[in-house]
Each structure stands twice: as structure tokens, then as C-alpha cells.
Amino acid sequence: MLWIIHTTGKCNLKCSYCGGSIPEELMPWKPRYSARELKKLIDSDPDPTIIFYGGEPLLNPDFIMEVMDSIEARFGVQTNGTLPHLLPEYYWKRMDTVLLSIDGVEWLTDKYRGKGVYRRVLSTAKWLSEFCNCRRIARMTVTRDTCIYRDVIHLLELGPFTHVHWQLNVVWSSKWPFLEWAKNRYLRGIANLVQYMAGKLVDGEIPGIIPFLGVLTAEKTGGWGHIPCGAGLRSFSIATDGRILACPIAIGEKWATLGNIWSGIEKVIRIDYVSPNCLSCDYFKWCGGRCLYSLYEKYWGDEGQKEICWVTKRTIDHILKLVPLIDRLSKKGVISWDEILYDPLMDSTEVIP
Ligand code: SF4
Numbered sequence: 001m002l003w004i005i006h007t008t009g010k011c012n013l014k015c016s017y018c019g020g021s022i023p024e025e026l027m028p029w030k031p032r033y034s035a036r037e038l039k040k041l042i043d044s045d046p047d048p049t050i051i052f053y054g055g056e057p058l059l060n061p062d063f064i065m066e067v068m069d070s071i072e073a074r075f076g077v078q079t080n081g082t083l084p085h086l087l088p089e090y091y092w093k094r095m096d097t098v099l100l101s102i103d104g105v106e107w108l109t110d111k112y113r114g115k116g117v118y119r120r121v122l123s124t125a126k127w128l129s130e131f132c133n134c135r136r137i138a139r140m141t142v143t144r145d146t147c148i149y150r151d152v153i154h155l156l157e158l159g160p161f162t163h164v165h166w167q168l169n170v171v172w173s174s175k176w177p178f179l180e181w182a183k184n185r186y187l188r189g190i191a192n193l194v195q196y197m198a199g200k201l202v203d204g205e206i207p208g209i210i211p212f213l214g215v216l217t218a219e220k221t222g223g224w225g226h227i228p229c230g231a232g233l234r235s236f237s238i239a240t241d242g243r244i245l246a247c248p249i250a251i252g253e254k255w256a257t258l259g260n261i262w263s264g265i266e267k268v269i270r271i272d273y274v275s276p277n278c279l280s281c282d283y284f285k286w287c288g289g290r291c292l293y294s295l296y297e298k299y300w301g302d303e304g305q306k307e308i309c310w311v312t313k314r315t316i317d318h319i320l321k322l323v324p325l326i327d328r329l330s331k332k333g334v335i336s337w338d339e340i341l342y343d344p345l346m347d348s349t350e351v352i353p
């Protein structure tokens with residue numbers, strides 16, 4: 001299972017997407033439970049992955065070290081990438097996956113995350129690439145300023161990132177002309193990225209474009225059967241006050257509290273409780289309902305949700321065009337499906353942007 005551990009609600013940046021630190025009353029800035037209590041909970045899981053999360057998780061390095069010293073697990077961190085020196089190299093070397101927030105080219109990243117952030121994140125990624133054998137995932141937020149082809153290729157070709165993943169800035173932000181933008185720009189960029197991936201596959205290379213790897217995995221394995229991030233069923237977040245949450249974003253929503261660190265997981269959430277429509281959707285196999293939070297909260301209303309679903313479906317259509325090519329190449333032994341298969345629970349990614 002995936003365990004997302006909030007080490008603090010505090011953050012040193014004020015990105016436009018979330019505005020910085022989470023108020024202390026919602027997410028205390030230090031855990032109110034011990035690493036030993038966390039171990040008791042996680043010990044029942046035979047195959048745990050622990051991802052440290054914030055705020056900015058590196059603002060509480062002591063807790064990260066305590067947890068890594070007391071629990072056997074796969075480890076990772078979702079960080080803004082500006083404070084790597086706060087954690088000793090010994091612990092970085094033990095990370096299996098590091099997700100670094102960066103949106104694409106320099107001006108774009110700095111516009112939304114602050115001046116100089118791009119260079120700091122890139123320097124962290126380069127530094128990690130010198131000694132840490134971890135996956136280094138560039139984690140983008142995609143806005144109307146993003147050119148998905150330009151920005152994904154830019155990050156992939158920089159060198160230190162092994163993978164790129166993105167999430168659309170929909171639902172949480174106020175409504176913007178998303179559908180128009182997607183039709184005019186985003187989906188064309190996705191089609192171009194599919195062409196790029198096809199060219200690399202023919203050469204026997206598999207670019208680490210996570211949404212593509214995820215959708216192709218669902219095609220090959222029969223589908224997720226639930227939200228790909230696992231929220232509320234295969235993935236649980238532990239807030240600093242000890243609550244167990246279905247999703248790390250849903251820190252104040254009643255539906256998301258599933259138990260607490262002392263009493264354990266008291267209930268889980270299945271997609272059929274939340275969105276029966278998804279079960280009868282032709283794209284459920286690959287999409288899995290996309291995002292539990294957005295299905296519950298629907299900040300953009302039913303119409304907005306329909307727009308997001310339409311864009312999701314067209315994105316999946318583009319990605320699935322790669323399937324016959326991969327079948328042919330795997331028959332010839334150029335690549336194999338095993339190299340494509342991707343498990344989002346190992347990295348705390350969402351698969352569907
Ligand atoms: S495309 Fe929309 S309706 Fe279909 S599974 Fe995804 S979220 Fe559900």
C-alpha cells in the first residue's frame with residue numbers, strides 16, 4: 001500500500017497554485033504522533049511505500065529520518081526541490097523516488113512558483129543524479145501557459161529527470177476557458193508527444209512519460225478498477241494530527257477521514273459509492289475515475305466535470321494509438337511490455353493528468 005506522510009503543513013514557497021503553508025489548525029506544523037506509533041500502523045502492511053509530503057516535507061527532516069530509521073519500506077518524497085541540504089545524503093541515497101515540482105521551461109516555472117525556483121530545482125535534480133539511484137520525477141502543474149509538448153520534452157531532455165508527470169490545473173483553480181485551450185493547444189501537444197514517444201520506442205528507448213506509461217499499463221493489465229492514485233482504497237495519507245485521509249489534498253473534508261493512526265483504517269472508499277457513472281463509462285478501464293477529490297467536490301460543477309472527462313477521453317484515445325506499435329516492437333524484441341508497465345502506487349502519481 002501507499003502511505004503518504006505529511007511531515008508538516010509549513011512551506012517555504014508561495015506558489016500560485018496553493019498559496020504556501022497550510023493553516024496550522026488544519027495541518028499542524030509538527031506531527032502529533034511518534035514514528036513508533038506510525039510503525040505500529042504500517043507494520044500490518046506487507047509491502048509498504050512511504051512518501052513524505054507537506055507543506056514542504058523537508059522542513060521537518062528530523063521526522064523523515066526518524067521514520068526511515070524505524071520502518072522497513074520503499075521511500076520517496078514529494079518536494080519543491082529548494083531545500084535538499086536539510087536532509088543528509090545518507091537518507092537521500094535510500095530514497096527510491098523523488099518527485100520535484102517544476103512546470104517546464106524557466107519563465108513558466110518561475111511565473112507560478114517564484115523567481116529563481118527553476119534553477120534551484122534543476123540544481124537539486126542534478127545534484128541527486130550524481131549519487132542517488134532514485135527515480136527523479138519532474139512533477140508539473142499544467143496551466144493555460146503550458147505548451148505540453150515543449151515543456152515535457154524540455155524536462156525530459158534536461159538530463160537529470162528520469163520521468164515527467166503532470167496534473168492539469170483544473171477544479172482547484174477558479175474556472176478558466178479550459179475546454180477551448182485543450183482543443184486548441186493541449187490535445188495537439190499530446191498528439192505530438194505520442195509521435196515523439198513512437199519515434200523513441202522504434203529506437204528501443206522508453207521515455208518516462210508517466211501518463212502514457214500509466215494508460216498503456218491499464219490497457220495491458222485490464223485497468224485500475226479504482227482511481228489510479230489509489231485514494232481511499234490502496235493509498236492513505238496521514239495528517240500531522242494523526243488522522244488517516246483518503247487523499248493528501250482533502251485535509252478539511254469530512255468524507256476523506258477514514259480513521260486515525262491509533263485506531264487504524266476504519267473504512268475505505270470504493271469508486272461505486274462516489275461515482276456510479278464512472279463504472280458505466282467506456283473509459284473507466286484506463287481512467288479509473290481520474291480523481292476522487294474532484295468527483296466528491298466538483299468545484300467546476302457537472303458541466304466542468306464533463307469538460308474534464310472529455311479531455312481525459314481524447315487524451316486516452318491519443319495514447320492508445322501506441323498500442324499496435326508496442327505490440328509489433330515487442331514481437332520483434334525491440335522493447336517489451338514489461339518495460340512499459342508502471343505502478344503509480346510506487347511513486348504517488350495520479351496517471352491521468
Ligand atoms: S472519463 Fe469521466 S466518467 Fe469516465 S471514468 Fe473518467 S472520470 Fe469517470
Ligand code: SF4
Nearest residue numbers: 229231247291292293
Ligand atoms: S488524484 Fe485526486 S484523489 Fe488522487 S491524490 Fe490527487 S487529488 Fe487526491
